[in-house]
Amino acid sequence: MKRFGILGLAVLLAAGASGPAFGQAPIESELALITPVSKFIHDAALKAFADYAKEKWNVPVKVSAIPAGTPVAYGRIVEWKGKPEVDIFWGGESALFEKLAEQKLLQKVEISREVWEAIPASIGKPRPIPLKDKDGFWVGTALEPYGLVYHPKKIQRLGIPELREWDDLLNPKLKGEVAQCAPTRSSSSNATYEVILSMYGEDKGWEWLRKLAANTGHFTARSRDVPTVVAKGEYSAGFAVPSYMAFEEKLAGFELKFVAPKNAFVTPEPMAILAGARNPKAARAFIEFLLSERGQKVFMERGLFPITPKYKVQGPPGSPAELAVEFTGGVRSYFEREVSNVYDEDVAQKRSDALKQKFRTDIESTWRKP
Amino acid sequence: MTNGAASAARHLAPSRADRLLPALGVGVIWLFLLLFLVYPLMRILYDAFSDDAGRLTLTNFVEFARDPYYLRSLVNSLLLGLGTVAATSVLGFAVAFLLVRYDFVGRNLFSYLTLIPIISPPLVGVLGFTFIMGRAGTVNVLLEDWFGLAKPLNFVYGLHGVLLVETLHLFPMITLNVVDALAKIDPALEEAAESVGARGWKKLVTITLPLTTPGYVAGALLVFIWTFSDFATPLVLGVHDLLASQAYLNIVQFVDRRLFRMGIVISALMVALAVVFLVAARRYVAIKDYSSLSYSKIARRRLSPLRQAAALAFLSFVMLLSFIPYLGVGLASVGKGWSLTPFPLRYTLGYFERVIVETPKYIVNSFLYSTLAVVLCVAIGVPIAWILARTRLPGRDTLDGLNTLILAIPGTAIGIAYIRAFHFDLPLVGRGLTSLWIILPLVLAIRRLPYTVRGSYASLLLVHRSMEEAAASVGASGFRSFSDVTLPLIWRGVLVGSLFSFMTSLQEASAVLFLSLGGWETITVGIFSFYIAGSANEAAALGVILIVVAAVSVTLINRIAGTRMGGMFG
Numbered sequence: 001m002k003r004f005g006i007l008g009l010a011v012l013l014a015a016g017a018s019g020p021a022f023g024q025a026p027i028e029s030e031l032a033l034i035t036p037v038s039k040f041i042h043d044a045a046l047k048a049f050a051d052y053a054k055e056k057w058n059v060p061v062k063v064s065a066i067p068a069g070t071p072v073a074y075g076r077i078v079e080w081k082g083k084p085e086v087d088i089f090w091g092g093e094s095a096l097f098e099k100l101a102e103q104k105l106l107q108k109v110e111i112s113r114e115v116w117e118a119i120p121a122s123i124g125k126p127r128p129i130p131l132k133d134k135d136g137f138w139v140g141t142a143l144e145p146y147g148l149v150y151h152p153k154k155i156q157r158l159g160i161p162e163l164r165e166w167d168d169l170l171n172p173k174l175k176g177e178v179a180q181c182a183p184t185r186s187s188s189s190n191a192t193y194e195v196i197l198s199m200y201g202e203d204k205g206w207e208w209l210r211k212l213a214a215n216t217g218h219f220t221a222r223s224r225d226v227p228t229v230v231a232k233g234e235y236s237a238g239f240a241v242p243s244y245m246a247f248e249e250k251l252a253g254f255e256l257k258f259v260a261p262k263n264a265f266v267t268p269e270p271m272a273i274l275a276g277a278r279n280p281k282a283a284r285a286f287i288e289f290l291l292s293e294r295g296q297k298v299f300m301e302r303g304l305f306p307i308t309p310k311y312k313v314q315g316p317p318g319s320p321a322e323l324a325v326e327f328t329g330g331v332r333s334y335f336e337r338e339v340s341n342v343y344d345e346d347v348a349q350k351r352s353d354a355l356k357q358k359f360r361t362d363i364e365s366t367w368r369k370p
Numbered sequence: 371m372t373n374g375a376a377s378a379a380r381h382l383a384p385s386r387a388d389r390l391l392p393a394l395g396v397g398v399i400w401l402f403l404l405l406f407l408v409y410p411l412m413r414i415l416y417d418a419f420s421d422d423a424g425r426l427t428l429t430n431f432v433e434f435a436r437d438p439y440y441l442r443s444l445v446n447s448l449l450l451g452l453g454t455v456a457a458t459s460v461l462g463f464a465v466a467f468l469l470v471r472y473d474f475v476g477r478n479l480f481s482y483l484t485l486i487p488i489i490s491p492p493l494v495g496v497l498g499f500t501f502i503m504g505r506a507g508t509v510n511v512l513l514e515d516w517f518g519l520a521k522p523l524n525f526v527y528g529l530h531g532v533l534l535v536e537t538l539h540l541f542p543m544i545t546l547n548v549v550d551a552l553a554k555i556d557p558a559l560e561e562a563a564e565s566v567g568a569r570g571w572k573k574l575v576t577i578t579l580p581l582t583t584p585g586y587v588a589g590a591l592l593v594f595i596w597t598f599s600d601f602a603t604p605l606v607l608g609v610h611d612l613l614a615s616q617a618y619l620n621i622v623q624f625v626d627r628r629l630f631r632m633g634i635v636i637s638a639l640m641v642a643l644a645v646v647f648l649v650a651a652r653r654y655v656a657i658k659d660y661s662s663l664s665y666s667k668i669a670r671r672r673l674s675p676l677r678q679a680a681a682l683a684f685l686s687f688v689m690l691l692s693f694i695p696y697l698g699v700g701l702a703s704v705g706k707g708w709s710l711t712p713f714p715l716r717y718t719l720g721y722f723e724r725v726i727v728e729t730p731k732y733i734v735n736s737f738l739y740s741t742l743a744v745v746l747c748v749a750i751g752v753p754i755a756w757i758l759a760r761t762r763l764p765g766r767d768t769l770d771g772l773n774t775l776i777l778a779i780p781g782t783a784i785g786i787a788y789i790r791a792f793h794f795d796l797p798l799v800g801r802g803l804t805s806l807w808i809i810l811p812l813v814l815a816i817r818r819l820p821y822t823v824r825g826s827y828a829s830l831l832l833v834h835r836s837m838e839e840a841a842a843s844v845g846a847s848g849f850r851s852f853s854d855v856t857l858p859l860i861w862r863g864v865l866v867g868s869l870f871s872f873m874t875s876l877q878e879a880s881a882v883l884f885l886s887l888g889g890w891e892t893i894t895v896g897i898f899s900f901y902i903a904g905s906a907n908e909a910a911a912l913g914v915i916l917i918v919v920a921a922v923s924v925t926l927i928n929r930i931a932g933t934r935m936g937g938m939f940g
Binding site for chain 1: 438439442500504505506527605606608610619622623626630706707708709710716793795805887889899900902903904905906
């Protein structure tokens with residue numbers, strides 16, 4: 001049990017610092033997150049951790065989460081000015097985590113070396129996607145592609161073939177049938193806009209995005225609404241949808257299909273402990289738990305992929321894990337295949353404001369419902 | 371303030387302890403209002419008129435005025451508000467008129483059913499609507515399956531959809547106020563009109579309508595402000611170019627500080643506009659019109675069978691339309707994987723189980739916070755009503771103004787104002803008010819205070835002064851006579867006001883959404899977070915629970931207060 005070595009040390013240090021405190025629990029009895037990762041995943045992860053903590057240390061941990069879109073979560077953390085209401089920030093673009101680290105709003109993750117090293121530094125070609133922070137302020141938790149979704153019955157009625165590539169969304173027959181969320185509100189949408197711009201170049205990229213807007217019938221308020229409105233059949237296809245959100249609809253009984261086209265952005269769902277967190281030990285234990293096999297299983301049964309080559313999505317026939325593999329096109333691990341990526345963190349950061357501004361002027365303010 | 375308290379003391383009581391207590395009470399009331407209403411609003415106005423360095427400036431408003439998208443949002447919001455007022459007025463008047471003036475089969479049933487649309491909780495109503503009227507809603511599916519319609523008809527997505535949903539939701543506000551006003555019209559006035567030859571339409575336009583103006587204007591103002599500040603409905607329907615939507619969307623994205631500030635600016639603008647409308651409406655009529663408290667006995671006209679059928683058909687159609695949300699929510703709360711079929715194919719109670727058994731916190735929190743809020747409402751509101759009705763304390767008008775102002779301020783703005791105003795560490799506690807759950811009952815109490823005040827005030831006016839004077843003559847102090855004589859006589863009004871405060875607290879979403887932290891979720895926050903987490907079914911199940919609780923409350927209110935609920939909204 002080497003991976004609890006550091007934790008043990010931390011406990012000793014804490015005990016030493018606060019004088020003779022022999023009966024002190026190894027972790028605090030509370031843990032709170034702020035996260036854009038939806039309830040489907042974060043509820044399951046928190047519950048699994050609470051069970052684990054109860055078994056392992058007999059500590060009943062009161063877990064809670066503030067669900068918030070990436071921009072909101074980031075903004076609230078900045079507003080808290082180092083006196084956070086929660087312990088952990090989870091999900092969104094890794095660049096935001098680096099921005100937070102620069103503002104000294106994060107503390108180092110400091111999990112056991114073995115767990116840390118089991119996660120490769122990056123994945124993808126020609127542009128590598130970092131899976132953990134070189135300075136140790138954040139660590140990836142699971143891999144998650146942002147793809148597209150469609151309603152097979154609607155697609156059939158429209159008389160078009162099943163969608164495979166990004167360009168399939170521009171089919172004139174899909175006019176008014178596409179749902180998407182504004183890149184100003186959703187990090188998955190923002191990242192996928194960025195992918196399109198990197199793939200086609202600035203000019204052609206925007207032309208492509210304007211065509212997509214012309215086919216768009218509904219701009220949702222949040223990215224999570226995109227698979228919802230498609231699953232229900234309100235719209236036929238959705239743009240920039242994280243795999244697990246689509247899978248959640250599938251599990252809920254909807255006939256929704258998911259595709260991760262070439263160059264689809266893959267996020268490591270970064271996690272970090274906030275500076276000034278009230279429950280740092282519980283936070284650390286939570287991260288270590290999520291990176292263990294038991295923790296990774298929570299993800300693998302819900303349409304996400306392991307962050308380390310150590311595990312693969314598999315289970316008995318008919319299990320949620322197998323259903324997920326089938327749903328995401330037979331993928332069991334992103335480390336077994338070539339991951340094509342054109343998203344460049346630096347370019348994306350530099351372009352971020354301009355992208356949002358251009359969306360506002362070129363698309364949002366001229367878009368009319370077809 | 372101390373002046374007021376002191377003179378109150380002089381006015382009220384001789385003995386020293388008796389003098390101190392009321393003065394203290396008045397002080398507490400003022401402190402409460404200043405701290406939890408005036409200060410946050412000042413803070414948000416200051417934010418709107420200052421830059422990042424805290425210097426006073428108008429640049430934020432210049433920026434707003436230069437942005438065509440914001441201007442479009444402003445125009446759309448005004449148009450939507452006016453459009454909804456127009457639509458609800460036609461519908462609301464027609465329904466009110468039928469209910470008050472004519473007698474037909476099922477009249478009593480309809481007068482109760484008319485109340486039902488307003489208890490539709492935020493967000494859930496519009497969700498239910500899309501389940502039935504959306505592109506994949508029951509109506510479109512039937513049209514496609516039965517009549518071979520090629521492309522679904524767009525009933526709801528767009529400004530017209532917002533107008534439709536708001537109208538069907540809010541027309542009872544007009545109906546209730548007009549029913550109240552119509553019931554107060556002295557029949558002699560109309561008889562006089564008839565005696566000089568004004569009949570039918572002419573009598574209606576020259577005599578009846580003007581007499582209902584005060585009640586109507588109060589209702590119209592509420593409809594306008596409700597529509598003006600509602601962001602949930604337009605967002606579900608994909609309408610972003612409205613002020614409320616922009617305020618919400620800009621505030622909830624924190625990253626871009628410029629947009630964030632614009633969100634605050636828009637909220638401040640909404641507060642300012644709401645105040646302008648309120649003042650304008652009060653100029654036009656004295657909104658609080660309790661002058662004729664005697665409800666006249668109305669001779670209802672019996673309709674001919676043919677007209678009776680027409681009235682029934684009209685009312686049934688309106689009710690059918692306004693029940694669409696409930697049908698949709700009801701089906702969604704038990705239907706699994708409902709897509710492109712007129713009704714769900716598979717049913718489950720799993721969603722109810724999840725929100726009641728697995729996570730009872732939504733219901734527990736809602737009841738806890740709303741109960742605490744009502745306790746505060748009574749503790750603060752009943753004395754305010756008493757001050758307004760019985761004393762000549764200085765600042766009375768301001769107190770009255772503040773109380774009415776609360777009704778006009780968008781919840782979104784209050785929520786944002788609280789975040790801005792209370793995020794600093796309190797002495798002794800070491801944490802900000804924003805990180806203590808007590809902030810939720812506090813904001814609920816402020817938001818719903820007017821209903822308790824109104825209810826108590828109306829009852830106080832009905833209690834004759836002579837009773838209190840009698841108490842005073844046998845030596846009871848002002849305070850004592852209030853608690854021993856007045857309170858027992860007005861409990862009914864207080865109860866109605868409190869129940870109304872309670873019900874609307876349960877339904878409050880806009881302000882609470884901004885302030886809720888993990889573990890504090892109420893039913894409405896749960897509805898919102900399930901919805902944005904993609905679980906519309908659980909949101910619907912919570913919605914059904916809220917609807918049931920609200921329906922029970924309304925039944926109680928109706929039993930206690932009769933149809934005189936109108937005054938509550940004015």
